[in-house]
Amino acid sequence: MAQAPASETVTPTAFVPRAPRSVEETGLNLGFLIDLALKVMYFEGFLSGYELAERMKLPYAGIVDQVLEFLKREKLCEVRGAGGFAESAYQYAISDKGRLMAREALDRSHYAGPAPVPLTVYNDAIRKQSLGQIAVHQRTMRQALSHLVINEETFAQLGPAVNSGKSIFLFGPPGNGKTVIAEAIGKMIMGGNIYVPHAVEVDGQVIKVFDSVNHVLAEAPAAGRNVDPRWVYIRRPVITVGGELTLETLDLVYDETNKYYEAPFQMKANGGVLIIDDFGRQQVRPRDLLNRWIVPLEKRVDFLTLHTGRKIEVPFDVLIVFATNLAPKDLVDEAFLRRIRHKIEIKNPTFDEYREIFRRVCQAKGVQYDDRGLAYLLQEHYIKPKRPLRACHPRDLVEQLCDIARYLNVPPTLSPELIDRAASAYFVEL
Secondary structure, three states, rough: OOOOOOOOOOOOOOOOOEEOOOOHHHHHHHHHHHHHHHHHHHHHHHEEHHEEEEEEHHOOOHHHHHHHHHHOOOOEEEEEOOHHHHHHEEEEOOHHHHHHHHHHHHOOOOOOOOOEEEEEHHHHHHHOHHHHHHHHHHHHHHHHHHOOOOHHHHHHHHHHHHOOOOOOEEEEEOOOOOHHHHHHHHHHOOEEEEEOOOEEEEEOOOEOOOOOOOOOOOOHHHHHHHOOOOOEEEEEEEEOOOOOOOOOHHHEEEEEEOEEOOOOOHHOOOOOEEEEEEOOOOOOHHHHHHHHOOHHHOOOEEEOOOOOOOOOEEEOOOOOEEEEOOHHHHHOOOOHHHHOOOEEEOOOHHHHHHHHHHHHHHHHHHOOOHHHHHHHHHHHHOOOOOOOOOOHHHHHHHHHHHHHHHOOOOOOOOOOOHHHHHHHHOOOOO
């Protein structure tokens, strides 16, 4: 689980979930909380009232103490000792009667993690933390993309596209930095922080939202002690998916064994960026994939389906970045392209841009840059064979050159001999 650097400036969020003070304020009914507590106790064995509150991510006073009071009264748990004088330090163990009731609860769902928040509360929170709160300016863009060589025309298109908070279609030949640009956009968005819940509850069903792989923890605000512990403070999410994306993963993923749901990629990315890398190479047809998103892109809401057949509505507050090597006309029709507000072609670099990229790569790799060496490379391996320039070539060729020099035990230089060997090993005529 990644942790944001403590030195980063924390952007305040418009939504701060306040800790509930009673069962009613959790938005969950007492029966749900009792089942959850029994499942936790069933798996954990002995634990104190404080530890149970920690597992359920709920305050002990006013909520977990009420749950334990019910369990004791109904003889579903027993007090087995005390780890201190406070009631929250009492040690509890599930009784035989409680074990039987826990198994019945487990037949309905194996979820035994932090208490969820109601779907309506989640929807309201996402809308209050909308991407629309973020405004990217030229200076911010230049800082975020300073490590890239991008022409002014493309640069001028990217800023308004990011500010739209809706969708961007990056297309063009392979190797020109579409994915790198998409990731840089994501880093700009990650300058803000938001709250997401561990899980969401709807009709007694649980949907896991927080994902330690895709969500990056942010430093909690100073007022964190009064925050509802069911929520996690994260940097705005940036999630990248590629060939593994299918229509099934764009809906609620129901675990038949554990009987709860995993939120789809776009729900986990709410308030942030979802990058569809190498679009068109997925196992599902591009048109089918895009048709799935026609309504969400236009209405800014998504409809997900429970295994019971009921459809639920969630916000679609996601900046989707499609990155593809294929021509847009070969992937989608005009109706869908109209719904993608910003179509940006990432073209091959000019000779001047290629030179700047090459110079930067040489500097990063510790290779002495030489205009004559670059001129030789361009003349012999681009102009003569009529090979197009690609933004990734300088990095790959210099790395290849360094590998060869290390093998020959000679300094890595832009000599014709090393350039020819690197180009010969790298380029393949198709």
